[in-house]
Amino acid sequence: MGMNMNAVATQHGSILIVEDDPGTQADLAKIVHGVGYLPVCAESGESGLSSFMTLHPALVLLDMRLPGMDGLSVLREIRRRAPEAMVIVVSGHADVGVVVKAMKLGAIDFLIKPVAPEDIALALSTALERPIQPTAAALQDRQSGGEEEAQDAVWTGGRFFARLQETIGQIADTNATVLLQGESGVGKGIVARLIHDRSSRRDRPFIKVNCAALPVELLESELFGYERGAFTGAVRRKPGKFELAHGGTLLLDEVADLPLPLQAKLLHALQDGEYSRLGGEQDIKVDVRIVASVNRDLEATVRRGAFRQDLYYRLNVVSIAIPPLRDRREEIPSLAEYFRSRYAREYGRTVPPLSPATLERFAAYAWPGNVRELENVVKRIVILGSEAFVSAACPLAAAAAEEPAAAPEAGRPRGKAGLKDVARRAARDAERELIRRTLEETRWNRAEAARRLRISYKALLYKIRDCGL
Numbered sequence: 001m002g003m004n005m006n007a008v009a010t011q012h013g014s015i016l017i018v019e020d021d022p023g024t025q026a027d028l029a030k031i032v033h034g035v036g037y038l039p040v041c042a043e044s045g046e047s048g049l050s051s052f053m054t055l056h057p058a059l060v061l062l063d064m065r066l067p068g069m070d071g072l073s074v075l076r077e078i079r080r081r082a083p084e085a086m087v088i089v090v091s092g093h094a095d096v097g098v099v100v101k102a103m104k105l106g107a108i109d110f111l112i113k114p115v116a117p118e119d120i121a122l123a124l125s126t127a128l129e130r131p132i133q134p135t136a137a138a139l140q141d142r143q144s145g146g147e148e149e150a151q152d153a154v155w156t157g158g159r160f161f162a163r164l165q166e167t168i169g170q171i172a173d174t175n176a177t178v179l180l181q182g183e184s185g186v187g188k189g190i191v192a193r194l195i196h197d198r199s200s201r202r203d204r205p206f207i208k209v210n211c212a213a214l215p216v217e218l219l220e221s222e223l224f225g226y227e228r229g230a231f232t233g234a235v236r237r238k239p240g241k242f243e244l245a246h247g248g249t250l251l252l253d254e255v256a257d258l259p260l261p262l263q264a265k266l267l268h269a270l271q272d273g274e275y276s277r278l279g280g281e282q283d284i285k286v287d288v289r290i291v292a293s294v295n296r297d298l299e300a301t302v303r304r305g306a307f308r309q310d311l312y313y314r315l316n317v318v319s320i321a322i323p324p325l326r327d328r329r330e331e332i333p334s335l336a337e338y339f340r341s342r343y344a345r346e347y348g349r350t351v352p353p354l355s356p357a358t359l360e361r362f363a364a365y366a367w368p369g370n371v372r373e374l375e376n377v378v379k380r381i382v383i384l385g386s387e388a389f390v391s392a393a394c395p396l397a398a399a400a401a402e403e404p405a406a407a408p409e410a411g412r413p414r415g416k417a418g419l420k421d422v423a424r425r426a427a428r429d430a431e432r433e434l435i436r437r438t439l440e441e442t443r444w445n446r447a448e449a450a451r452r453l454r455i456s457y458k459a460l461l462y463k464i465r466d467c468g469l
Contacts, residue, residue: 014038015124016057018048018074019090020066024113028061028090031120035128045069049077052085059127061120062107064091064098072101079106086127090115092445099215104232112213114444119208126244160328164191164320171318172198177270179315180293182322184440185372188293189251191322196249201289204248209241212254213445219262221278224269230279240277242269245288255292255315256301260308267311290315295440325367325374332362335371339378351382358387368436369469432467435460439469 015037019025029039040055042048045066052060060078064071071089078085089102092113099110109123171178172195180188189208196206214222221230225240241250252258258266269275270290274283292315301307325332336354344351354362358381367373381387435453442448450460 014040014055014057016048016051016055016060017041018045018051018060018066018071019063020044021063024063024090027117028120031117032061032124035121035124037124037128043067045071045074049074052078053081056082059086059088059124062087062089064089064102072098072105075102075105075107088123088127090120092447099218103218103234108236108238110214110218112210112445116208118206122205122207122244126239160323160331164194167318167320168195168198171195173200175289177289177315177317178291179298179317179319180291180322181298181319182293182295183324183370184295185370186322186324187371188295188322189253191320192249192251192291192293195291196289199249199289201248205245206249206251207241207245208251208253210253212257216259216262219258220265223262224265224275224277225280226278227280230277234279237277242275242286242288243284246286247288249289249291252290252292254295256294256296256298256307258307260306263308263311267308267314270311270314325370329363332374333359335374336362336378339375340382343379343382347382349382349385351385354378354381355387358390361390368433428467431463432469435463435467436469439464 013036015032017025017028017032017039019028019041020043025041025043029041032039037058040051040057042051045068048060048062048066049069051057062071062075066074071091075087075089078087083106085106087107088109088111089099089107090111090113091098102110108127111120111123168191178192178195180191182188192208193206196202209222211219221238221240223240223242225238225243226234228234228237252266265275269286273287274285276283298307298312298316302309302312325335336359340351340354343349362374362377369376377390381390435449438449438452439446442452446460446464450456453460455463
């Protein structure tokens with residue numbers, strides 16, 4: 001009771017989180033605690049810099065957009081006052097100029113939001129040169145088989161899962177490269193994890209690299225690492241994801257977005273099982289099982305000359321096509337129940353099973369965002385403690401009520417709708433589809449999406465809410 005927070009942080013080893021969003025701040029604090037450090041939070045650049053000088057933390061997790069002093073200014077001051085300080089930038093804005101400036105100022109890593117908790121834990125553990133310490137909840141899940149059961153629960157209840165289980169059983173214990181194909185949000189990451197969990201590599205790392213989320217300038221160092229002095233700001237050696245995944249599985253998410261020069265280096269690493277770090281001269285041998293995913297027709301990308309044909313054949317040893325949720329409607333009830341149970345447990349809420357009326361609307365809806373969209377809708381039900389928005393003003397409800405399972409004939413008005421009503425509905429649907437597609441293309445980087453759509457950031461946030469995205 002008498003010991004203040006500063007004394008506790010100094011005594012146990014702290015990680016400073018400079019982040020103004022309360023939800024993100026809480027998520028990061030939980031992860032920091034999970035790797036064995038005490039999280040200390042600051043909501044602004046000035047308070048973050050003050051906490052840094054008081055506590056001398058082991059590492060800083062720094063957002064770029066902060067009230068008052070911005071992230072780059074904070075990073076510059078930290079590096080000026082403590083040149084050996086370790087700073088990992090966690091930002092929702094993958095602006096190439098900002099990323100390059102941050103790395104030149106000495107940031108040891110740059111993570112683009114949204115970031116999976118395991119990726120943040122891995123970045124922390126790598127920087128602090130200590131093994132990952134899972135949280136007590138994660139250990140309990142693993143010991144009880146909960147992790148494996150949770151993965152299964154996402155798919156149980158449909159014909160696709162039965163075929164998928166059979167395929168995974170045939171390929172899991174081989175080293176065959178797997179190519180997962182399907183629209184955004186269908187669950188390619190979950191399938192990759194299932195393959196890893198069923199293999200003899202299950203006790204080794206499972207690491208994901210999003211090839212679409214990082215600027216080209218950082219992808220090579222993210223995959224293959226770099227040596228100290230490889231470029232301005234490289235103050236220490238950093239291992240790449242290939243090295244960190246040694247003995248385990250590496251998921252190359254949205255591999256079609258890899259630039260051609262990096263495709264050549266990836267092909268060499270796959271063929272020979274070795275590569276060199278950026279700025280390094282010594283070859284590093286690795287044993288990694290590769291799973292790649294794409295949300296577009298990769299063969300068409302090869303024909304356009306945007307993807308190497310030899311790399312395509314190397315990746316496409318075993319191909320698994322994951323159908324969209326609208327083609328797996330029999331899975332919707334079990335998926336919805338899984339997400340309801342999961343988030344009720346996570347948020348400590350008592351939420352009854354979904355009503356037949358809501359499940360009926362779910363079954364009628366086309367789910368353009370696939371499993372991810374369904375998950376977000378159910379999460380919202382759990383958080384609000386009500387299904388009312390599904391049956392009232394929610395765009396989902398409107399779409400579900402107006403759209404049967406099969407698309408209506410183009411241009412055919414419903415009921416007694418006038419020409420203006422039809423035009424307004426068509427314009428709203430077209431706008432929603434354009435926004436959804438742009439958000440998926442930018443991996444939900446809303447600042448980049450607003451730039452591409454040529455609207456303000458605030459206008460995009462309003463439209464995202466208005467469209468139910």
